[in-house]
Amino acid sequence: MAAVKETVEAVAALEKYEHGFTSDIETEYAPRGLNADIIRFISEKKGEPEWMLEWRLAAYERWLAMEEPTWAAVKYEPVDYQDLFYYAAPKQKEGPKSLDEVDPELLAVYAKLGIPLGEQAVLAGVEGAPRYAVDAVFDSVSVVTTFKAELAKVGVIFMPISEALREYPDLVRQYLGSVVPVSDNYFAALNSAVFSDGSFVYIPPGVKCPMELSTYFRINASQTGQFERTLIIADKGSYVSYLEGCTAPMRDENQLHAAVVEIVALDDAEVKYSTVQNWYPGDAEGKGGIYNFVTKRADCRGDRSKVSWTQVETGSAVTWKYPSCILKGEESSGEFYSIAITNGHQQADTGTKMIHLGKNSKSRIIAKAVSAGKSDSTYRGLVSVHPKATGVRNFTQCDSLLIGKECGSHTIPYIEARNGSAQLEHEATTTRLSEDQLFYAQQRGLSEEEAVALLVNGFVRDVMQKLPMEFAVEAQKLVAISLEGSVG
């Protein structure tokens, strides 16, 4: 209830894209462009083991031989891969960081974004202090990770992946690329070659992670691509809830964000992965904005393992993203809950793949697309059942809401059932925001924008409820803000 009130307030109170500021942080860049030397530069900067450099170079070779995919229902100006910076890092002391050592300018950026990096308040027992751990990634590097010591007490490893490569190389080597192979797709190959940071999470057997973990990605430098890599390993019987958030300054250039997220869930492990994506979407004419080309995949390797993806996608000029589950374990389960909101000239092609390999594995997909302005939104999904996977169940529901007359919404579900025992259900609806409902809400005292925000929040409520409480409020505000100016 309070959340909806705040949504409505947010509409009135906030600018269209409130995270669009740039910060004047002294930055170190790699030379512009991409070649083997740049990769060596990044690897050396990170102090990586030799095998990692070779892994990157092999990925680069593969990438050179690949072609950019064109099957998605999105149109964008081609990216000049030689005109980008592949590494941009705020200048600060190297080595293990505590909050005290972080550049105050950087801390100020996160404070402005409303990201809690302070752990002192919580450790000191201050009531109401936000209790979740944050890994803050600024351009190409992680600048600080909070609650590391606290988490280490229960054996949870939560640190920048560049640090994990130095401290836990064997663990990283065992799992890196095991879910999303280097050659999986064009952007994943590029990421494998040049990723500079991201988060690494390991939850030991039987441990329920005592707090929410989150990574907050911020692109600040211009003409810079962000290529982060996240690897989450949930060992047998463990549980973790993880959230990522993203913002970027308003720039009239398009910026590339090509991330890879890999999740491994062993027997009886459960991972909840939530995303609130609010990259800069470009201006009203469609100039600028982030290209969000992301590969996210979970490997439910263990029996009875469970991975749940929840995403609220409101930003980016172009989104190409399909968080997926490979349901290898028997009775493993995958979930995908998605809210994709496009306005202005945004384009989103997003959905999921549920690959059922294990017996009695099940999956559930609920995708809500809201299109406004001149935007275009596509749900693209695959539910695949292997011949040996008996007793598979899937439920898919895709609902689209159109606001105005110039937007588009498409649903492209693929189903491949190669085992006759599978029970697959698919439901889809497309509706237009009803003038009658709008007037009804306005008659009761809501302005047009407040009415739209309320109705849209109602439309996406089932999915919103899957988000961790702390973030649901934030996400509801985002819904309102991203739809500003969508009517009238």
Added chain:
Amino acid sequence: MLKINNLHVSVADKPILKGLTLEVPAGEVHAVMGPNGAGKSTLGYSLSGRPGYEVTDGSASWNGQDLLGLDPAERAAAGVFLSFQYPMEIPGVPAMTFIRTALNAQKRARGEEEVSAPAFLKQVKAASQALKMDFDMLKRPLNVGFSGGEKKRMEILQMALLEPSLLILDETDSGLDIDALRIVSEGVNALRRADRSMLVITHYQRLLDYIKPDKVHVLAAGRIVASGGPELALELEAEGYDKFLPTAA
């Protein structure tokens, strides 16, 4: 006081109201009766500012404030409430959330302090009891899957909580069985107050057995063609609208 003078309204370029003049003093309940197609619902929509109802001439003011220049939300904040003949379903928005959001939006527009969650909860509980509504219904998405009678009760509940000063009831009796009609009418009667005006739009006299009007107006072919006391409603019930129709005049 509600003052409507020579109101002309067109919908899709078709004139519906053709010079409607009507006054409802504060504290009074006036019924507007008329045959189908006379423009009864159009009157309610025009006063509340529904898009598509184009005022081509005339004026309408509430307590001296011109209504026609305001958008629907501003009219609501000024005290106008329209109880819909067919209330909308709002999926995913719990009834209580909807009403509180609306109430606070109105309060903000009027520069008043917003109502706190605990205070609002208290008000809702009292109001829903008075209307014999199951409190759990208020946690469900507004009107979704509600029966016709439940939707009408929800309209009256909103009316009670939003505390409007100009209450327009559009065919509130339609779809109600006799028990529901009684409860809804009692709810409306409880809202009568010296500083409130009510416009009860209805096709049938039976609602007026429960909500006693001070005056009855006959709306036919877009104009008020007759006005009188409550006895006029009984006369209409007995003789029908024929004598007020343009062909009979």
